Amino acid sequence: MTKIAAIIGGGVIGGGWAARFLLNGWDVRVFDPDPDVARNIRELLDNARHALPSLSDRVMPAEGDLSFHSTIADAVKEAAYIQESVPERLDMKHATFAAIHAAAEPEAVIGSSTSGFKPSELARGAENASQIMVCHPFNPVYLLPLVEVVPGPDTNDAALKHAFTVLKAIGMKPVKIRREIEAHVADRLLEAVWREALWLIRDDVATTEEIDDIIRHGFGLRWAQMGLFETYRIAGGEAGMAPFIKQFGPALQRPWSKLTDVPELDDALIQKIADQSDAQSGMYSIRELERIRDTNLVMILRGLKAQNWGAGALLNNIDSSAKEAEGLPELSGLVRTLHRTVPLDWLDYNGHMTESRYLHAFGDATDRFMEIIGCDAAYIASGGSYFTAETHIRHLDETHAGAEIYVDTQMLKGEGKKMHLFHRMHHADGRLLATGEHFLLHVSLKTRQSCPPAPHIEAKLREIAANHAALPIPEGAGRAITKP
Amino acid sequence: MTKIAAIIGGGVIGGGWAARFLLNGWDVRVFDPDPDVARNIRELLDNARHALPSLSDRVMPAEGDLSFHSTIADAVKEAAYIQESVPERLDMKHATFAAIHAAAEPEAVIGSSTSGFKPSELARGAENASQIMVCHPFNPVYLLPLVEVVPGPDTNDAALKHAFTVLKAIGMKPVKIRREIEAHVADRLLEAVWREALWLIRDDVATTEEIDDIIRHGFGLRWAQMGLFETYRIAGGEAGMAPFIKQFGPALQRPWSKLTDVPELDDALIQKIADQSDAQSGMYSIRELERIRDTNLVMILRGLKAQNWGAGALLNNIDSSAKEAEGLPELSGLVRTLHRTVPLDWLDYNGHMTESRYLHAFGDATDRFMEIIGCDAAYIASGGSYFTAETHIRHLDETHAGAEIYVDTQMLKGEGKKMHLFHRMHHADGRLLATGEHFLLHVSLKTRQSCPPAPHIEAKLREIAANHAALPIPEGAGRAITKP
Numbered sequence: 017m018t019k020i021a022a023i024i025g026g027g028v029i030g031g032g033w034a035a036r037f038l039l040n041g042w043d044v045r046v047f048d049p050d051p052d053v054a055r056n057i058r059e060l061l062d063n064a065r066h067a068l069p070s071l072s073d074r075v076m077p078a079e080g081d082l083s084f085h086s087t088i089a090d091a092v093k094e095a096a097y098i099q100e101s102v103p104e105r106l107d108m109k110h111a112t113f114a115a116i117h118a119a120a121e122p123e124a125v126i127g128s129s130t131s132g133f134k135p136s137e138l139a140r141g142a143e144n145a146s147q148i149m150v151c152h153p154f155n156p157v158y159l160l161p162l163v164e165v166v167p168g169p170d171t172n173d174a175a176l177k178h179a180f181t182v183l184k185a186i187g188m189k190p191v192k193i194r195r196e197i198e199a200h201v202a203d204r205l206l207e208a209v210w211r212e213a214l215w216l217i218r219d220d221v222a223t224t225e226e227i228d229d230i231i232r233h234g235f236g237l238r239w240a241q242m243g244l245f246e247t248y249r250i251a252g253g254e255a256g257m258a259p260f261i262k263q264f265g266p267a268l269q270r271p272w273s274k275l276t277d278v279p280e281l282d283d284a285l286i287q288k289i290a291d292q293s294d295a296q297s298g299m300y301s302i303r304e305l306e307r308i309r310d311t312n313l314v315m316i317l318r319g320l321k322a323q324n325w326g327a328g329a330l331l332n333n334i335d336s337s338a339k340e341a342e343g344l345p346e347l348s349g350l351v352r353t354l355h356r357t358v359p360l361d362w363l364d365y366n367g368h369m370t371e372s373r374y375l376h377a378f379g380d381a382t383d384r385f386m387e388i389i390g391c392d393a394a395y396i397a398s399g400g401s402y403f404t405a406e407t408h409i410r411h412l413d414e415t416h417a418g419a420e421i422y423v424d425t426q427m428l429k430g431e432g433k434k435m436h437l438f439h440r441m442h443h444a445d446g447r448l449l450a451t452g453e454h455f456l457l458h459v460s461l462k463t464r465q466s467c468p469p470a471p472h473i474e475a476k477l478r479e480i481a482a483n484h485a486a487l488p489i490p491e492g493a494g495r496a497i498t499k500p
Numbered sequence: 501m502t503k504i505a506a507i508i509g510g511g512v513i514g515g516g517w518a519a520r521f522l523l524n525g526w527d528v529r530v531f532d533p534d535p536d537v538a539r540n541i542r543e544l545l546d547n548a549r550h551a552l553p554s555l556s557d558r559v560m561p562a563e564g565d566l567s568f569h570s571t572i573a574d575a576v577k578e579a580a581y582i583q584e585s586v587p588e589r590l591d592m593k594h595a596t597f598a599a600i601h602a603a604a605e606p607e608a609v610i611g612s613s614t615s616g617f618k619p620s621e622l623a624r625g626a627e628n629a630s631q632i633m634v635c636h637p638f639n640p641v642y643l644l645p646l647v648e649v650v651p652g653p654d655t656n657d658a659a660l661k662h663a664f665t666v667l668k669a670i671g672m673k674p675v676k677i678r679r680e681i682e683a684h685v686a687d688r689l690l691e692a693v694w695r696e697a698l699w700l701i702r703d704d705v706a707t708t709e710e711i712d713d714i715i716r717h718g719f720g721l722r723w724a725q726m727g728l729f730e731t732y733r734i735a736g737g738e739a740g741m742a743p744f745i746k747q748f749g750p751a752l753q754r755p756w757s758k759l760t761d762v763p764e765l766d767d768a769l770i771q772k773i774a775d776q777s778d779a780q781s782g783m784y785s786i787r788e789l790e791r792i793r794d795t796n797l798v799m800i801l802r803g804l805k806a807q808n809w810g811a812g813a814l815l816n817n818i819d820s821s822a823k824e825a826e827g828l829p830e831l832s833g834l835v836r837t838l839h840r841t842v843p844l845d846w847l848d849y850n851g852h853m854t855e856s857r858y859l860h861a862f863g864d865a866t867d868r869f870m871e872i873i874g875c876d877a878a879y880i881a882s883g884g885s886y887f888t889a890e891t892h893i894r895h896l897d898e899t900h901a902g903a904e905i906y907v908d909t910q911m912l913k914g915e916g917k918k919m920h921l922f923h924r925m926h927h928a929d930g931r932l933l934a935t936g937e938h939f940l941l942h943v944s945l946k947t948r949q950s951c952p953p954a955p956h957i958e959a960k961l962r963e964i965a966a967n968h969a970a971l972p973i974p975e976g977a978g979r980a981i982t983k984p
Contacts, residue, residue: 028737154718155735162718189717195705202714204700208692213728216688221679228727230686232810233673234638234646236727239720241796242789243712244697249777250789251512251639258774290742293733305726305734312725312807319799322845325792326716361806365880366945371888372860379855396849404855406981407893414948436981455981461850464898496980497890497920497939 017182019043019080022095022120024088024112026053028060029129030101032157034082035064037097039158040186041077046084047091054084059303064158065418067310070359071159071187071317073335073380075420088112089119096121097182099151101129109138117143125179127151127165131203134196135168145170149179151190152200156306159313161189161327164200189330217292218285225296240316241326314360344388348483351388353381353439354423358415369415375407378439378452381423385437389430389476391469399461400469402435406455410492413449420444427484428493430477433458433466438490451492501666503527503564506579506604508572508596510537512544513613514585516641518566519548521581523642524670525561530568531575538568543787548642549902551794554843555643555671555801557819557864559904572596573603580605581666583635585613593622601627609663611635611649615687618680619652629654633663635674636684640790643797645673645811648684673814701776702769709780724800725810798844828872832967835872837865837923838907842899853899859891862923862936865907869921873914873960875953883945884953886919890939894976897933904928911968912977914961917942917950922974935976 021037023030026048034044034057046053061082069076085091092098098116102108109128116126126147128138139145150166163183167176176192183190193200199207216222222230238247252260297305320328345352354377364370386392386402395401415421422442429436439452457466458473468474505521507514510532518528518541530537545566553560569575576582582600586592593612600610610631612622623629634650647667651660660676667674677684683691700706706714722731736744781789804812829836838861848854870876870886879885899905906926913920923936941950942957952958 028735154722160718160721162714164714189713191706191710191713191717193706194710195703197703197705201700201706201711202718204696205693205711205715206719208696209689209728212688212692216685219679219681221681222675222677222685224727224729226675226678227685227689228730229673229675230646230648231689231723231727232725233675233814234644234686235690236720236723236725237644237797237800237811238638238793239715240724240800241716241720242793243708243715243720244693245708245773245777246712246781246789247793249781250786250793253512253786256774257777258770261770261773286742286745289729289745290740293729293741297730297733302734302737305730308807308809309722309726309731309734312804312809313721315803315807316721316724316800319803319845320796323792323796323799325796327721330717361803365877366885371863371866371891372856375859375891375893376856382855393849401850404895406895407855407859407891408981409859409891409893411888411890453981494980494982496978497892497937498978 017096018094020045020095020097021182022047022092022098022116023101024048024091024098024116025101025103025129026050026057027101028056028155029153029157030099031057031060032064032155033099033101033129033153035061035158036068036186036188038080038082039064039068039076041080042097042186043080044082045091045095046082047086047088048084057082060158063156063306063310066307067156067314067360068158069357069418070314070361071321071331073321073356073359074338075355075357088115092116092120092124094121095124097179098124098126099129100126104130104132106133106137109133110141113138113142113148120147122147123174123178125149125151125175125182127179129153132199134198135166135171136196139168139170146172147175149176150193150196150200151179151183152202153188154202156310156313159310159317161187161330162202163188163190164193164202165190166193166196166200168196187331187334189327214285214289217289223296224289224292228296241320241323311360318359318361347388347480349487350424350426350440351385351480352422353384353388353425354421354441356421358417358419358421360417363417367416369417369419371411374409374411374441374450375452377421377423377441378407378409378450378454379404381425381439381452382437382454382456385425385427389480390473395470395473396461400467401459401461402456402469403459404454404456408453408495410451410495411449412451413443413447415443415449421449426487426490427477427480428453428489430481433468435477438493440490451490453493453495501580502578504529504579504581506531506576506582506600507585508532508575508582508600509585509587509613510534510541511585512540512639513637513641514583515541515544516548516639517583517585517613517637519545519642520552520670520672522564522566523548523552523560525564526581526670527564528566529575529579530566531570531572532568541566544642547640547790547794550791551640551798551844552642553841553902554798554845555805555815557805557840557843558822559839559841572599576600576604576608578605579608581663582608582610583613584610588614588616590617590621593617594625597622597626597632604631606631607658607662609633609635609659609666611663613637616683618682619650619655620680623652623654630656631659633660634677634680634684635663635667636686637672638686640794640797643794643801645671645814646686647672647674648677648686649674650677650680650684652680671815671818673811698769698773701773707780708773708776712780725804725807795844802843802845831872831964833971834908834910834924835869835964836906837868837872837909838905838925840905842901842903842905844901847901851900853901853903855895858893858895858925858934859936861905861907861925862891862893862934862938863888865909865923865936866921866938866940869909869911873964874957879954879957880945884951885943885945886940886953887943888938888940892937892979894935894979895933896935897927897931899927899933905933910971910974911961911964912937912973914965917952919961922977924974935974937977937979 362373636648846857
């Protein structure tokens with residue numbers, strides 16, 4: 017599969033797609049007659065570069081090439097994946113598909129970002145309906161993993177499978193919708209909330225800020241990690257889901273909501289919302305709000321990653337696959353035990369990598385070294401591990417979020433229950449950022465006492481010791497902080 | 501104000517209130533005729549003790565006393581705050597209020613956890629309607645900050661003010677609803693989503709798991725940090741809120757959702773939901789799901805705390821107020837620079853405090869020491885700060901989540917641009933967990949070069965140096981990891 021994506025329509029959504037493909041190593045070819053398209057996509061790319069690498073605990077692939085094209089034909093030829101994000105007008109969508117079909121490869125996926133139309137509507141009259149499906153993403157497309165994938169009656173299974181492969185490869189969570197309906201699933205739910213929220217504003221029950229505060233201090237926190245049904249399952253408790261659901265019956269019949277009517281969205285209501293929104297968020301520019309939102313999303317997603325749950329489990333799976341594909345490092349010289357970018361949650365108030373994250377990186381490097389010598393998750397589960405007894409760090413240079421760093425590890429000693437490691441942390445530009453010297457003891461996790469490791473580990477330690485015997489003792493090893 | 505809360509009704513919601521009050525140092529008196537109430541509240545307390553302390557970067561107050569009472573009168577007398585969480589039947593609510601009024605203090609707040617009734621309905625026929633208001637919380641009450649506070653027409657302003665004071669004191673975010681309506685605000689929004697979700701399940705558009713995945717990989721992540729309107733403000737971009745809102749007009753008129761109908765919640769639909777939910781989450785017990793949810797919420801909230809945004813900003817404000825109330829520590833002997841519990845995001849895969857968080861705690865202790873000597877946020881903003889050049893840590897003992905730890909700091913040298921600190925980290929039980937020795941240099945943040953600190957800092961360093969001269973050099977200071 018050629019890693020070439022065509023982006024037809026380069027607004028907030030199309031530009032978000034472009035940024036996600038580019039940062040995942042795809043070449044991106046954009047068509048959009050808007051003279052502002054290049055500026056818009058550059059700004060979205062800046063945002064994506066700021067936030068997306070923080071979702072990985074590895075280094076992202078090299079960015080692909082971005083090019084702008086003056087015809088749809090020129091943009092889509094050779095593309096393995098084509099994403100249409102033109103305005104929500106069916107005639108425009110149909111004209112766009114016709115132009116795409118005139119030049120696209122017959123096995124390319126044609127995904128539509130439409131939030132409202134059904135795939136059967138989109139494919140009406142199309143030259144090759146088997147390629148067309150809805151691939152509906154969520155803003156910011158470069159950070160939020162969800163894509164609702166809705167095949168139409170004529171969409172072919174190979175195209176659907178191909179779409180899933182591509183979307184997963186760029187870090188997304190495609191969810192296949194079982195039956196096409198207008199607005200798919202998420203926007204149905206959002207539309208319901210939106211309609212109700214308009215009534216609340218119109219009737220002065222709450223302001224935009226109060227509604228937002230109610231969401232983000234309440235059910236919004238639940239929904240970032242479980243959804244509607246898993247949350248209710250807990251609320252139902254040991255009695256189970258069925259009796260819990262049953263009790264909602266009467267409530268549904270109560271005239272609680274005004275959902276049966278649509279409030280008139282007249283100029284007065286529109287102005288009221290705009291004024292309340294200014295009072296709530298007017299102190300920030302849209303660009304500032306985007307950065308705040310993106311960093312918040314990174315913090316939330318990294319929290320879920322540490323829990324290996326929901327969208328965080330998805331991110332861990334992506335890291336694991338990349339790690340597996342990479343295999344074990346060379347052991348003949350220094351061992352490459354870490355290679356990653358500095359994520360947004362590793363910064364201090366000055367925007368530099370904070371003190372404790374140097375040890376975090378060295379700790380990860382030690383974990384990786386342990387894994388390499390056979391002290392892996394299975395061995396630890398069987399009751400043996402290494403504990404760090406002593407650490408000496410020299411902070412030699414500063415680094416920032418997004419910086420590519422790596423750690424090379426020298427084993428100064430690895431014999432019996434003792435292991436003595438010396439890590440050097442470099443910036444990708446070659447600067448030595450810090451050294452970490454660590455003395456570890458092999459322990460039994462049952463007795464919490466030190467003891468020799470298993471024979472397969474001792475053998476590996478001997479192999480590395482023989483290789484590393486020729487390396488000079490590093491500058492700074494065995495050093496103490498000057499005696500007071 | 502006496503710190504006594506009466507909890508009338510001790511189910512999931514009442515028990516959640518009880519746990520939140522207790523862990524914030526209030527005495528809690530519970531009335532509930534259910535013979536299982538004590539077990540239920542103990543289980544909720546276990547959950548709360550597991551998660552709530554992780555939201556603070558300080559030590560929580562000592563837990564209050566929990567007692568169970570056989571009459572409402574006995575539970576509510578002397579209470580400053582009374583929370584009613586009995587089943588959602590208006591006759592039961594009225595009988596409960598009558599019993600409360602017979603014994604309660606006239607200035608006590610009477611909050612109702614009702615999700616559906618309006619305060620005017622609750623207060624109908626009450627002896628003292630001025631005390632009664634809706635204080636509607638969200639499950640899990642011990643973690644989620646939101647309380648919808650809805651005063652009725654007869655609620656008195658002093659009672660409302662008192663309620664806000666109490667709710668803020670136990671870490672909550674009270675939002676006053678401007679006009680009473682059935683189901684207040686959050687449940688109106690939730691009800692709208694729920695109704696739509698039932699259609700999606702009934703019509704086989706998506707399963708419970710697919711809907712949950714769509715929420716937590718998509719808009720749920722947005723809603724944990726901004727709400728509906730701030731998110732749309734960003735989507736609207738520089739053009740502004742009003743034109744963006746306007747474009748929703750036609751969409752609202754489209755027959756996208758089935759909101760105008762209520763699906764029949766018959767046995768077949770109930771069973772379908774229950775079966776899908778089993779397939780999705782049946783591998784976990786309810787207790788396990790609660791723990792997973794709570795730890796997820798802690799991770800998300802701590803991420804937002806690092807960003808000082810939304811519910812995270814609320815938590816930071818609580819920490820700051822407590823810190824301000826505490827004032828500066830004694831400087832005559834060792835300086836107490838840290839006192840906190842070990843939060844859930846500081847653990848390794850074995851459930852112990854992970855290596856790098858020792859340095860995190862020592863780094864926080866160093867920051868606090870800097871603040872004490874006058875190198876505070878204002879000074880740093882003016883362009884001076886200390887950078888750590890070298891660190892030596894000895895890991896001496898293990899600790900777990902929820903453990904109370906403190907750090908005492910000895911200044912070995914503080915002269916000119918040099919500062920040499922020795923931190924001892926103890927468990928509250930007295931065990932020495934680790935020592936951290938740090939060599940720092942005062943720097944100009946403009947030139948990134950070392951330079952002497954401001955005179956007020958030098959003076960403070962001389963004062964502490966004079967006090968600490970009499971202290972013995974600590975065991976382990978100036979020590980190196982054995983030369984290989």
